[in-house]
Amino acid sequence: MGKIYERLMSDVRLQEGLKACINCGTCTAVCPAAEFYRYNPKNIVNIVQTQDDEEIIKLLKSDTIWYCGECMSCVTRCPRTNAPGQVIIALRTLSVELGYFVESEKGRQQYALAKVLCGNVLNYGYCVHPETFKYENHPEYGTVGKWIEDHLQDVYDRVGANYGKSGPGPLRKIARESLDDLQKIFDVTGGSARVEKIKDLSRKKAQEMGLSEEEYFNEVFNETHGEHLNQQNQ
């Protein structure tokens, strides 16, 4: 049993999410990712189960762990009450903590995610906000989305949202007090440290790749290079 494995096992999500797996495949059978990506939750659990650090590190540095959508469909069906989805969360956490996430294309996307999502939470009090959710990056927002974006205040006013104003209601402006609370919570719970870590390591990786921060963001957000789809062959 290796050190990495031990560290992984200290995660409560892993303790709860991984009792001995019997390889029955009920998780993979319904996994939305397994049908399209080169991904098989059963195999992930199996690798963790080997307790082989070398294999686990390989996993932490790979694209594989980043394919899961955390829908937790696997959790319902496991006859051993395992939760492969939780195992993935623990692996991803460790991959970030150990700085391995920058080694894989999909792992590097954490930069964009951390920047946008944590930025939103700390600036607007919510994970999604019209100020940062742009048609430009979300063409599927559709022609209606584009129309909403073009008439933001009017559309929100029409449907009774409290956009940008104080008091209760959808899209209200979150009071400074609450935002400060969120910032302090981020600071004391390790959220800020996590985000900083992701940003730091990503900056380094960006330098290594000869990209500016913005280029790096665009790169990880938009581009696909490796072969990720599990078409016919594996």
Place this chain on the structure above:
Amino acid sequence: MIDFGYGISPSSAINLDKFDRTRFEELAREEPDVLKCMACGSCAASCPTAGHSDMNLRRVILLLGRGREDEVLRMVSHCMLCGKCLIVCPRGINTRHLILSVTKIYQKK
């Protein structure tokens, strides 16, 4: 048509409904041993190409039985017909003839 920068990906799932069993049945007539496999993996474990190519007889038999013939011919093209699998198979499957029959039957389109 708009290019969104992403699209619908093909499914990798084995869909047995779309599996036309004609050729597999022909194979089973030619070499009935194909039905006897219990997927123990002895063949793949002893194969001299293991680690050098993706030939895996257990997988060949399995995929044929699942209608995934496309992968099979490539795998079988690596076979040297050395017969180690024949010796180790606990079910006594005539592996060499099976492989030859696979090439014979699945070759013709």
Place this chain on the structure above:
Amino acid sequence: MKDRFISGYNDFVLPFVIGMSFILIYLVIGIIRVIIQLPAADRKKFFLSLINPKLWVINLKDIICDVLLHTKIWKRKPLLGYMHSSIAFGWFMLIVLGHIETWLFVPDRLSTFYYPVFFRFFVMETDHTLKGSFFFFLMDFFLLVVLSGVFLAMFKRIRSMMFGMRRTTRNQIPDRLAMYCLWAIFPVRLLAESFTAGIAGGSFLTRPMYWLFSNFLTNTYHILPTWWAYSTLLGTFFVLLPFTRYMHIPTEAFLIVLRNAGIKVSHPRKGYSIAQIYSCSNCGMCIDACPMMGQKKNLRFATVYFNRLLRRRNWARCEESADKCLMCGKCVAVCPVGVDSCNIKRSLRGLRAAPAPADYSYFTSYSLPEGVENSQEKVLYYAGCMTQLTPVISKAVAAVLDHAGVDWSFMDRDGGICCGRPLILAGRDERAQEMIRRNTELIRQSGATTLLLSCPICYKVFRENYDLKGIRIVHYTEYFDELVRLGRITLRNSGEKIVYHDPCELGRGCKVYRQPRRVLSAAGELVEAEKHHDESICCGGSLGSLTLSYEDRKDITLKALDNLMYASPERIVTACPLCLKTFSPYSPRKVSDFAEVVAQNMN
């Protein structure tokens, strides 16, 4: 002795003349076709052989031994040998003597080719001379010889076991007709000559018959009909010949010439193979020889029937038969004619094989284990796939080599590329070339001077299909024998009763019989199996067969083990990893590898 008729002709010769002409034309066309079908290189070899006097001598010797005297059958089964040679040689002598008589007494009739055959009808005895009596005697003698053969042949149809044959060939209708003709020819000739003995004279056989008959038959009424009958039988026989097993009588000589010219099988139904399959006498010796014949259902796969199917171009059944064959080579070894059926079957497999794409690009990822290339070692040991499954062998080989202080290295310690023989056995010679190429590269790269092999399957292909000039290729049985003789290892005799099993590819395949026995007799008390050397029985595990089922193989294994247990040995020793693996689960005695025995008994 002088002509009885001025014309020197009678209508009764017509059937003979027609038959003889037919068969001669048929043969000439056949021979020309075969020669045309030969690949250019082989054709050249054939013509070159015709101007090589040394080969003439060999051809002549082989033809006399094989075609006339059937020495091969004599060696194995004397009674059967006598049967064959009495008919063949006797008949041959009758023809020769007939010609000599003609040449001596009526030389101007020599150009009439039927004359010597019906000599007794066309001449009358004018005076008794010693020379005449001598020929009368010889003629009667050889007629008697032939008749004795014919009677044996008839008897063989009823009681084949007496001739050492458990099974004989099932005859086809033309075969049977020709056989009845053949059976009848000589008794009828005897009758004809006996009836004519009053005029043409006779000796100890024909003359008493003449007297006997003349007591109750009017000979003169019977002379012509019996000669008619004789001629008709001969003519019929010749016309039937191409469609029967008896075709081997004229073809075999041609085959011998081709074989001695160094020609090999390249196509199952063209050129050389035609000569081979027409030379098959359907004698059925291969039936008993075949290890598959333990099961009645396999009878139809006997080589003799394969040849027959091939003559008839029944591809589907030919293919089935060819795929089933173990390629143990025993049928070839026992074949009186020496039909190389294994190679015909192999080439048929190749011909009928589906064109399969081969991708061996991954071969480049195989390399020599570290240190092999740069070491000073001169002996390179290639264990091969099967030995990888029987590590006891490679370990023992290593122990022996180390003990003898041999400077050696292990080529496929971490696994390697197949030697290519299994593919060749399956008729996929071209695919095997890639293996041969890469292995050759690796062997050359190692700088070895000797390539040591423990698997006879590999050994055969390395000897026959690899171009490794400058590198000695040696099987460990030979190599260890050499080590013992050079005193580099000494063995103590454990006194254990050991039987040695000749692996097909090593024994019949490479003719290595002596060396393993010599070493083993130094390590224990060597006994022989009931059938051994080139009559040894395949273990059943052969890679030669493509379709033989696991159950059928087991049947063969048990039979082979029975054979090995003949002298109640304490241990069975083989020198092939596949035999070892095949025997072990079913053997009543411990089965060991040759190297193991050597390693155990080293001082």
Place this chain on the structure above:
Amino acid sequence: MEISNQQRNIVVIGGGPAGIEASRALDAMGYTVFLVERDSRLGGHLCRWDRLFPYGTPAEDVLSQLTASMGRIKWFTSTEVTQVNKLERGYNVILSNGLSVLADALLLTTGFTLFNASKKEEYGYGIYDRVITNADLEDYFSGIPVPAVDNPRRIGFVHCVGSRDEKVGNRYCSKVCCATAVKQACEIKQQFPDAVVYCFYMDLRMFGRGYEDMYLEAQKKYGVIFVRGRVSEVSEDKDGHLFVKAEDTLSGKPLRVTLDLLVLMAGMSHNRAVDPIARTLALSTMEDGFLKPKDSLTAAQASYCTGVFYAGACTGPKTLPETMAEARAAATSIHEYLQEQ
């Protein structure tokens, strides 16, 4: 004073194969045996089974052989145990037919109940019409019409339904389902030779003599297709066919197939009917509800309660031969116990 065996009363609760066989053995030893069966017929689960693996013996034959000579056994069907009281020596057993027996020993042969397959909601038993259980299929084989079996062309068998499943509280293997599935797969192929039959298994536990041969025959002769993967989800398409999702774990790929009939191999659950008796007598049970023998290796027939004995599947999943052997072993244990009294 010596008490004759005949003066000793033994109450056997549960008239399945274990109960019958043990009663016969005890009767042969001369004891007075009261065999109580809740159902209207002796035989337990055998009554509902058509043929038995591995040789396809008709269950009816086994049953008639078992019940051929019941000797002096006093047996009651459609009768339940209403009350059991522990006395200073022995037990007072009151039956629903009004009979009260003073028993020197009690033998529980209460067996198992078939797992309620509708608890595995994702398989849709009781919801999707074409999903049936192994027991339903046995009914069909015995000639009882089962509407779901309507000339099916594609048939699936799901092993381990309610077994090896912590979600339903049954961690154990039910032992008989693999062999039953393979048996039924062959049988249904005999009825519908053109049908394609799939077995979805996790491990094929063909441990008994003849079972592996049955497996080989299923593959070779009947062409049954074995897919190593637990069925994860069953749903119904527009035409009422079943859409099944599993992973083909050996190829590591998700697998989808549409079937006309899905047979769930319901495993064994503990028989809840024995719970009140277990409570009254303070018998130990295991976490899955089966009765806990005193020692699973050396005293498998004994309970923690003096004079109470177990045989058969009341202590956990058993095959029929195991049950029969246990029944005879229990008779011997009871005999030993009574001789020591």
Place this chain on the structure above:
Amino acid sequence: MNYEGKKKIWSEFQKEIPDDKYFYARSCIRQNFNPGAEQAFLDIVRNRFGKDFYEDPLHTTCGGIAYHSDTTPEETSMTIIARQFSLMNQAGYRNFVVSCVTSFGLHSEILQTWEEHPEIEEKIHELLWKACKREFVKPDFLMHSSDMMYHYRFLISEQAKYPLINVRTGEPLKVVEHIGCHYSKIFPSKSVGGAEYPRVLAGLVEALGGSVVDYPERRHCCGFGFRQYLVKANRGYSLTNTYKKFESMEPFHPDLIITNCPGCNYFLDRWQYVIAETTGKTYGDTPGYGIPVLSSEEVAALVMGYDPWDLGLQMHQVAVEPLLDKMGVQYDKSSKYKGLGGKDLGVPVSPANIRIF
């Protein structure tokens, strides 16, 4: 299909739903894309049913999306949620209702974790105190807004103006229900009806006169997948999973898709647009139209006679008009894209393959 069988299963997955007095937490996604739904929810429960649902302006996201995108530690979300509980305590409520299914899942998971690992809860108490000088008590009940719609389903149907019945045929509308994965797949026992045959939306639909269609991929995820949608490079995953669902439901010709999850609602709606614009295919039974995707709140509001455009149904990309027509809803076509007081905001560009009105 055997309805009785389903009923039996539903009876095993019933949860206690308090009738009144809730602390309401908004959803990141819903307030962005369908703010009208949240407003309608509050309006219905407060003004139509007279219930006490309190919204504290100080409450925030739970951070669920950031957490499930693996950008924040679990402690961060735990502490944020603890702060929400603290706000709830402060306002004097004991029942917590969330608008978001991801939130519902995360709250349930955190409550469960605290139950099994009290030391973690203890730690969160400390962290919250350290960060905000706040204390908290866990809620007595945690609900999702769809639970409330289910709970009030008969109240809704009592006030139904346009039940889920096709006015032209008199037949019940065929409704596909889509349950957010995190509603019941993690803890089936915390849902109404369990994970396999969830009752929460089916019950609502039935009460409102509709009929639920069960199709093979009913239980499949919409494909949000957090990072799989949020990062553009991964979005094919998200699209493909929705596509799979639509292909599977197509033969059933549904009139409406009802969801309880804000994310699913958005994706099932928008991906129809993308599928149409990349493949030309639409799934609605009126050619050129998609299948309208509405949340339980929107369906309830629509049935109760709320104006579709006040409700914000124009914010959906898939046109709802065919559904409105089937239901017989009276609506003003021209005001669909108008602002307050009829302000002209123009109209969205009409896509090539799927109609928006």
